[in-house]
Amino acid sequence: MNQNELLRVEELHISLQMDKGSLPVVNGISFGLKKGQILALVGESGCGKSVTSLSLMRLLGKGLEISGGQILFRHPESGDVTDIAALGSNDKAMRKLRGDQIAMIFQEPMSSFSPLHTIGEQIMEVVRLHRKVSKLDARKRAIELLDKVGIADPAQAVDRYPHEFSGGQRQRAMIARALACDPSVLVADEPTTALDVTIQAQILKLLKDLQQEMGMAIIFITHDLGLVAQMADEVAIMYMGNVVEHGATRAIFKQPQHPYTKRLLQAIPRLGVIQDKLQSIEGSVPNLFERPVGCAFNTRCTEQQRDACQQRLPALRAIEPLGLVAQQGTAAVVSNDVGVVNSSDVIHSVACHLIHTEAVA
Amino acid sequence: MIQMIIKRMVSALAMLTVLSMIAFVLIQLPPGDYADAYAGKKSQGGAVMTAEQIEEIRDKLGLNEPLYIQYINWASDFVQGDFGYSWEYHRPVIDVVAERMPVTLTLVFMTLVFTYFIAVPMGIYCALRQYSIGDHAISLLGYIGLAIPNFMFALILLYLSSVFWGTSAGGLFSPVMQDAPWSWEKFKDMMAHIWVPVVVLGTAGTAFQIRTMRATLLDELNKMYVTAARATGMDERKVIMKYPVRMALNPVVSTLGWELTNIISGAPIVGVVMSLPDMGPLFLNSLLNQDMYLAGALVMVYCILVILGTLISDLLLMLLDPRIRMGAMKA
């Protein structure tokens, strides 16, 4: 774990427990999150984004279990490192992190609040769980938070029930609830998917502004690469429970390496470009029961595949500096052209046999 | 809110008025009328009444008035607490009913308490431990409870108690207390006996409510707001009790009025089978003997109980669910 990292996910495996054995859902995923940065986790539906994000807070649903790997969290003040993967989901140590250090907002603003309790009560509850404050102070804090996320007339809104809020307002309130204790990590699982486009833009701007103001790191989960450019510092592209490419946002957009990333980028609808039909990626994600042997993408990959593609899961590795990759595959040549030397301190890494022909075993 | 409560009360009153008409028709249903019945009773004793005498009684009782006037007379008497005269008991109906009513009320109330106090925790247990042995066992018992008719259950308990304990589970009092006036001792004696009919009356409803609670809670447990509540760092137990359980209680509460109806409609038969001193046997006898003022009054009392129960359950639901409360405000 790097010194500047808050969170380090290392070779994380999550599997679905069934009567007959278990099925891998997340298959050895690794990524790090730096202080105050926005990392986007991108991938098609079903690739394990939600499962991964829930596991960071040990909130996995019934039947899903962490079956290997580590989730290291470094406490920003004390510097203590905790392996979240080793905690029990209802352990006190875990509950102390939840809502206080790591907070989450969900895809469905309509159903993330209990309809029977006021918005204010549900925000005050988090404050009072982690801070020794009086009810009155917690209420003041709730009003302040609602104001911060742009809810009009917060002193009144605090006593309203969720059904009196619109979808956008509810997502704002959810953000207020998540930020109640100044978390160092905010996990936002497709926070705008359920909202219409104008509201979506407002919420994203709000998140970005709050991130700048409060300085938390955000894991921003989306299936829409189009949103990533404006939001994220770093991007991790996921496919079937693995990261297939990771790098600085600029690098991913300018010099995509992995065949899957390239196809995702082509599928972004562009303004002003009239498309015959909306391009989407051909084929579909295999279901969990039919995980391909070798590279998980080999059922849809249109590149000139190598033997290894059907045999081994390619490891996520940094792109080699110039020269070394020059004589290998077309993808590498392309990257060579634009000069893939990491411009930022973010290492650009890819998991594809075309790019890393195994010289080493 | 207040407006809504008033609205509900008005509709409850309207309902009662309609029901009272039905009760009145019921009273009028048997051939002949009170005067005929009176004459019939007299003639059994050897006294013969002339047609004029019978007509005189009719006039006196207002039986020659048009039907709606009779209804209004009966209803206004009813409201003032005059339920008519019971031929069978030779006493005003109100006295007969008043004597039996406390027992019925206690029985109904205790059955409701029994039903919910057992069903809610068991439903929670079954949902949280879905497919565990305990869950399966409770389900099985529930099916049996639902399948056995009340009277059969009552008979089985009567039989078992006489075989195993040599005492009768019938009745509500020990022989010593049977005719004693109401006292604390007598009340305690009743409580010691009342559980048998309570169990008989309450089992089916309890089984049903366990299933309702289990199903709704299982549904609620999968909702996003539960995960969101866990994400605050709250203890799992507290999360469950504060959010999904609270939500799952609503449908259970909303069935309160309906549950009460079930209990009340089951009560007379159980009362008869177990020879309880409540309104049950009274009701059956009044129908058998065409003691129609008594029967009408009992029908009214049962209906009032059901309507009150529904009203209470509606109000409770409004109290519990802000969406209903506010929907009601806007309406």
Ligand SMILES: Nc1ncnc2c1ncn2[C@@H]1O[C@H](COP(=O)(O)OP(=O)(O)OP(=O)(O)O)[C@@H](O)[C@H]1O
């Ligand atoms: N509780 C669960 N029980 C069984 N399978 C699950 C459960 N949760 C998720 N899965 C499965 O795990 C895989 C990954 O799901 P996940 O929800 O993480 O996908 P996602 O990337 O978030 O997709 P989306 O964009 O649709 O939200 C899917 O195949 C899904 O069917």
Ligand code: SF4
């Ligand atoms: S490893 Fe092979 S199959 Fe997988 S993306 Fe690369 S080229 Fe395609």
Ligand SMILES: [Mg+2]
């Ligand atoms: Mg998801």
